[in-house]
Amino acid sequence: MALIGKLVICGVxxxxxxxxxxxxxxxxxxxxxxxxxxxxxxxxxxxxxxxDEIATxxxxxxxxxxxxxxxxxxxxxxxxxxxxxPHLQTQTIVSDVGSTKGDVxxxxxxxxxxxxxxxVPAHPIAGAEKSGVEAASAALFHGKRTVLTPLxxxxxxxxxxxxxxxxxxxxxxxxxxxxDHDRVFAxxxxxxxxxxxxxxxxxxxxxxxxxxxSHAASGFRDFxxxxxxxxxxxxxxxxxxxxxxxxxxxxxxxxxxxxxxxxLSGNSERLEQLFKEARHARIAWGEAAVGTDAQARTxxxxxxxx
Amino acid sequence: MALIGKLVICGVxxxxxxxxxxxxxxxxxxxxxxxxxxxxxxxxxxxxxxxDEIATxxxxxxxxxxxxxxxxxxxxxxxxxxxxxPHLQTQTIVSDVGSTKGDVxxxxxxxxxxxxxxxVPAHPIAGAEKSGVEAASAALFHGKRTVLTPLxxxxxxxxxxxxxxxxxxxxxxxxxxxxDHDRVFAxxxxxxxxxxxxxxxxxxxxxxxxxxxSHAASGFRDFxxxxxxxxxxxxxxxxxxxxxxxxxxxxxxxxxxxxxxxxLSGNSERLEQLFKEARHARIAWGEAAVGTDAQARTxxxxxxxx
Numbered sequence: 001m002a003l004i005g006k007l008v009i010c011g012v013x014x015x016x017x018x019x020x021x022x023x024x025x026x027x028x029x030x031x032x033x034x035x036x037x038x039x040x041x042x043x044x045x046x047x048x049x050x051x052d053e054i055a056t057x058x059x060x061x062x063x064x065x066x067x068x069x070x071x072x073x074x075x076x077x078x079x080x081x082x083x084x085x086p087h088l089q090t091q092t093i094v095s096d097v098g099s100t101k102g103d104v105x106x107x108x109x110x111x112x113x114x115x116x117x118x119x120v121p122a123h124p125i126a127g128a129e130k131s132g133v134e135a136a137s138a139a140l141f142h143g144k145r146t147v148l149t150p151l152x153x154x155x156x157x158x159x160x161x162x163x164x165x166x167x168x169x170x171x172x173x174x175x176x177x178x179x180d181h182d183r184v185f186a187x188x189x190x191x192x193x194x195x196x197x198x199x200x201x202x203x204x205x206x207x208x209x210x211x212x213x214s215h216a217a218s219g220f221r222d223f224x225x226x227x228x229x230x231x232x233x234x235x236x237x238x239x240x241x242x243x244x245x246x247x248x249x250x251x252x253x254x255x256x257x258x259x260x261x262x263x264l265s266g267n268s269e270r271l272e273q274l275f276k277e278a279r280h281a282r283i284a285w286g287e288a289a290v291g292t293d294a295q296a297r298t299x300x301x302x303x304x305x306x
Numbered sequence: 307m308a309l310i311g312k313l314v315i316c317g318v319x320x321x322x323x324x325x326x327x328x329x330x331x332x333x334x335x336x337x338x339x340x341x342x343x344x345x346x347x348x349x350x351x352x353x354x355x356x357x358d359e360i361a362t363x364x365x366x367x368x369x370x371x372x373x374x375x376x377x378x379x380x381x382x383x384x385x386x387x388x389x390x391x392p393h394l395q396t397q398t399i400v401s402d403v404g405s406t407k408g409d410v411x412x413x414x415x416x417x418x419x420x421x422x423x424x425x426v427p428a429h430p431i432a433g434a435e436k437s438g439v440e441a442a443s444a445a446l447f448h449g450k451r452t453v454l455t456p457l458x459x460x461x462x463x464x465x466x467x468x469x470x471x472x473x474x475x476x477x478x479x480x481x482x483x484x485x486d487h488d489r490v491f492a493x494x495x496x497x498x499x500x501x502x503x504x505x506x507x508x509x510x511x512x513x514x515x516x517x518x519x520s521h522a523a524s525g526f527r528d529f530x531x532x533x534x535x536x537x538x539x540x541x542x543x544x545x546x547x548x549x550x551x552x553x554x555x556x557x558x559x560x561x562x563x564x565x566x567x568x569x570l571s572g573n574s575e576r577l578e579q580l581f582k583e584a585r586h587a588r589i590a591w592g593e594a595a596v597g598t599d600a601q602a603r604t605x606x607x608x609x610x611x612x
Contacts, residue, residue: 075574125523145521180517187509188522192529194565195501197584202561203493204587211486213591215451216494217431219535222528223498227588229525231581235574242569249566253559255508259500260555263548268381268541275537278503281510282533285519 003028003164008061008068010035010080012045015097015124016071017136020050022169025138033061036072045133058087065089067165070096075236077104081111088112094119095162099185099233101149101178103240108151116153120162123147123181124171131230142170149178186244191252193234194245196227309334309470314367314374316341316386318351321403321430322377323442326356328475331444339367342378351439364393371395373471376402381542383410387417394418400425401468405491405539407455407484409546414457422459426468429453429487430477437536448476455484492550497558499540500551502533 004023009016012034023029034042034051035058042054055061062068062084070080077098088094094112098104101121108119124146146166150159163173176184203212238245262271310329315322318340329335340348340357341364348360361367368374368390376386383404394400400418404410407427414425430452452472456465469479482490509518544551568577 125521144523184518184521187518188526192505192526195505196529197581198561198565199498199501199558200584200588201580202558204583212490212493215431215490216591217450219532220494220498221592222531223502224588225528226525227584228592229585231578231585234581235578238569238577239572239574242572246566246569249562249569252505252508253562255504256555256559259504260552263544263552266545266548268545271544272537272541274507275503275540277510278506278533279535279537282506282530285522286527286534
């Protein structure tokens with residue numbers, strides 16, 4: 001018997017579509033219903049085999065549903081939860097894929113307060129600058145992490161079902177508190193996106209933008225790859241997590257102030273030392289695989305790097 | 307007959323080694339002499355076939371030399387030019403591979419003032435986070451650009467010889483003024499390196515660095531790849547070009563101040579607009595090939611993106 005009988009995906013884009021394709025590929029889902037804002041996207045999702053059926057109202061979609069995955073941009077989560085709440089049946093597990101957890105959980109407490117035992121927030125770490133169901137793939141989560149941030153109200157069985165679904169997708173599942181999650185991802189994901197968007201925006205607005213871009217090479221290419229990410233999704237992430245993100249941005253501005261002062265005073269020795277420490281940490285991290293056991297190995301290398 | 311009879315490479319690392327290997331591969335060099343600070347590195351360069359002979363003094367190295375390539379970190383250029391000047395023969399062309407041109411040219415005017423007709427500054431754009439002759443390859447410059455910043459004093463024939471050598475290496479050669487060169491590369495290369503070093507240095511110094519790095523994924527990997535670059539080389543570049551670099555850093559700090567204010571005020575619309583403009587420019591640039599005719603095509607796309 002499949003892990004999930006009836007699955008509802010709200011927002012069948014890169015992540016939602018890949019989740020459905022991965023479960024299908026393993027025979028672990030019976031029937032997949034898609035919901036979303038734009039009919040054309042849902043038609044493409046059906047044509048690509050990610051969903052079996054398109055629903056236009058929550059009552060139909062949620063009838064007999066085992067699992068609902070909310071895969072819209074995080075800015076729509078509150079509205080979606082409000083709309084689905086009256087039609088939610090007792091057995092249905094609700095999970096999400098939001099890159100921020102504090103705001104999703106706040107919405108759940110407000111909109112799904114009678115259903116908290118089965119609302120299990122999650123965040124699959126599958127960064128991709130592409131978006132849309134056309135980019136979806138059953139292999140997207142292979143060897144990647146998914147973070148669960150379970151609520152104190154959760155049924156243990158619901159948490160284990162969500163964990164199992166992501167494991168079927170090939171992800172390594174780890175648990176964190178929502179607060180830790182939002183701080184960690186502000187630092188290692190949300191801030192770098194902001195910095196890359198900012199650099200490209202800055203250069204593109206210059207009078208000599210053409211000359212500048214024509215001489216940009218592979219370092220620039222990799223540094224700015226994430227500036228090709230989905231603007232609405234990243235607007236929502238940055239605003240949803242803005243408290244932690246502003247903290248990280250200010251810390252980084254402090255780092256840049258230090259670097260600026262070293263440049264201004266021509267402090268060759270300290271500048272080289274700073275670059276050396278960064279290089280050492282970056283190489284240590286790069287050598288540790290980004291996967292199941294990366295944490296332990298990164299730890300070892302970081303310790304030896306100090 | 308080979309383009310270069312006797313070639314002297316000072317600093318046989320990634321760039322110097324690759325230049326020698328590329329010319330050798332095409333049969334366009336007769337004899338290659340290596341000079342450098344560390345004997346062991348020169349021995350490896352000889353073992354790898356990048357050089358034929360190791361010289362320990364400039365008099366021997368420069369005897370009958372047709373072409374000297376200065377491929378040390380830019381911070382050593384002044385010292386190297388001072389040491390070689392008394393032994394330089396009339397026919398010898400001198401070029402370099404420095405990522406900054408203002409400082410190299412200032413050193414040339416001061417140390418090689420009697421030889422300026424044959425000092426042709428150059429900068430091959432072959433970004434690689436690796437360093438050392440072990441990473442050298444005859445194909446390193448294939449499809450990449452090399453920028454020449456000729457001096458008013460240059461003999462036309464010397465400029466054409468340097469151009470031809472880089473073309474033999476597979477590079478597309480373009481000419482720029484040294485001032486334009488240094489401003490352009492401060493923006494698209496030196497600043498991104500500084501920002502990536504800064505982010506990794508900041509995170510590596512945190513009490514929870516292990517937790518942070520363990521959750522970093524592909525966006526972080528690409529954004530910080532250049533933080534694995536050679537610390538001494540980048541210290542020299544940043545200090546040599548610090549005037550232009552400080553200008554770029556300050557402009558970028560202005561961009562971050564704008565982003566910070568949009569975050570703080572929750573200005574969803576303008577934040578999304580900024581991300582959209584960045585994404586549009588980044589995708590337009592990414593679609594234009596980084597190569598010979600990238601400039602024209604990037605221009606077209608940037609114009610249409612506005």
